[in-house]
Amino acid sequence: MTSDNDRRRGLLARLRGRPVARSRGRRRLGAAVRLAAALMLAGGAYTVFAPGVQAQDNPPLSAAANEGKALFDVSCVTCHGRNAQGVEGRGPSLIGVGSASVEFQVSSGRMPMARQEAQAMRKPPQFTDEQVRQLGQYIQELGGGPQVPQGDLREGANLSTGGELFRINCSQCHAFGAGGGALSSGKYAPSLKPASDRQIYAAMLSGPQNMPVFGDNQISPQEKADIIAYIQETLKHDQDQGGFNLGRYGPSTEGLAIFLVGIVALVFASLWIAGKS
Numbered sequence: 001m002t003s004d005n006d007r008r009r010g011l012l013a014r015l016r017g018r019p020v021a022r023s024r025g026r027r028r029l030g031a032a033v034r035l036a037a038a039l040m041l042a043g044g045a046y047t048v049f050a051p052g053v054q055a056q057d058n059p060p061l062s063a064a065a066n067e068g069k070a071l072f073d074v075s076c077v078t079c080h081g082r083n084a085q086g087v088e089g090r091g092p093s094l095i096g097v098g099s100a101s102v103e104f105q106v107s108s109g110r111m112p113m114a115r116q117e118a119q120a121m122r123k124p125p126q127f128t129d130e131q132v133r134q135l136g137q138y139i140q141e142l143g144g145g146p147q148v149p150q151g152d153l154r155e156g157a158n159l160s161t162g163g164e165l166f167r168i169n170c171s172q173c174h175a176f177g178a179g180g181g182a183l184s185s186g187k188y189a190p191s192l193k194p195a196s197d198r199q200i201y202a203a204m205l206s207g208p209q210n211m212p213v214f215g216d217n218q219i220s221p222q223e224k225a226d227i228i229a230y231i232q233e234t235l236k237h238d239q240d241q242g243g244f245n246l247g248r249y250g251p252s253t254e255g256l257a258i259f260l261v262g263i264v265a266l267v268f269a270s271l272w273i274a275g276k277s
């Protein structure tokens with residue numbers, strides 16, 4: 001700003017120092033006009049050379065993020081706002097959720113949400129993998145946040161550790177067989193059957209809805225690989241032991257079913273015997 005002041009002072013000095021041979025009134029008027037012109041010039045110079053306030057708000061985006069922004073401005077902006085800062089009553093801010101959350105929500109078809117509902121549902125995705133990546137890149141560059149790593153997400157996995165971790169951390173909501181289950185107030189933990197490796201990883205990183213976030217401090221990347229392998233290789237390839245699985249809620253449900261069927265059979269048998277005698 002000093003340079004502007006210097007400039008302004010220089011201009012004023014030049015204005016004052018000029019020898020003029022006109023009447024006082026006209027001279028004053030002329031000086032006032034020139035002063036105004038000089039001030040406008042200085043103001044103009046300031047706007048041109050001052051650090052752009054806008055440039056600080058919007059750091060340059062990468063090419064992929066720009067593509068993502070274009071998609072976002074069409075499909076997401078009504079609920080999440082112009083710079084993903086959220087819209088009261090429609091959608092939360094996406095600043096800091098990271099590309100992991102976007103990848104989870106968009107690749108599983110939950111977003112764009114069709115209408116306000118208690119819980120966004122899994123649907124066929126509306127965007128290609130490439131577009132999902134671009135949307136994620138945009139949100140990542142806007143506010144940072146967790147990202148799903150590239151490469152094989154089951155590398156060096158240990159199935160039995162995975163099973164143990166699954167039973168401790170996930171089965172209370174998603175059930176022992178990962179078939180899902182109801183939670184309070186109309187919400188539910190969905191079945192994990194349709195989830196891909198990347199979606200499972202992204203769900204753990206982002207904690208959608210009522211699901212807690214399992215950051216790398218709680219469950220290390222290697223343990224995440226163990227869990228993913230256990231879900232994909234053990235649970236999905238259901239080694240069915242035969243009989244009704246009854247949603248795989250465990251031995252008590254199956255026991256209850258046998259018990260009820262048995263009681264009914266005994267009652268009928270005794271009625272039949274009583275009728276005969």
Ligand code: HEC
Pocket residue numbers: 072075076077078079080090091092093094097101102103105106111112113114115116118119120135206208209
């Ligand atoms: C009709 C409104 C609506 C539209 C359109 C919409 N969203 Fe959402 N979005 C929501 C609501 C409401 C939630 C929170 C509900 C939930 O978590 O299930 C949400 C949650 C999210 C989240 C999770 C945020 C978090 O905290 O982890 C992400 C990511 C997201 N939206 C991305 C998108 C993207 C990307 C699009 C466009 C392709 C989009 N949304 C379009 C309403 C909308």
Ligand code: HEC
Pocket residue numbers: 108110119120121122166169170171172173174183187188189190191192194195196199200201203204208209210211212214227
């Ligand atoms: C407190 C209950 C709870 C726990 C514990 C929990 N989840 Fe979830 N999970 C949910 C809910 C609720 C959703 C649905 C979120 C939504 O629809 O926005 C979900 C969604 C998911 C999905 C997405 C399924 C799909 O449709 O693709 C995956 C994958 C997942 N969870 C994996 C896990 C794993 C792995 C663990 C353990 C490390 C775990 N969850 C622990 C409640 C839970």
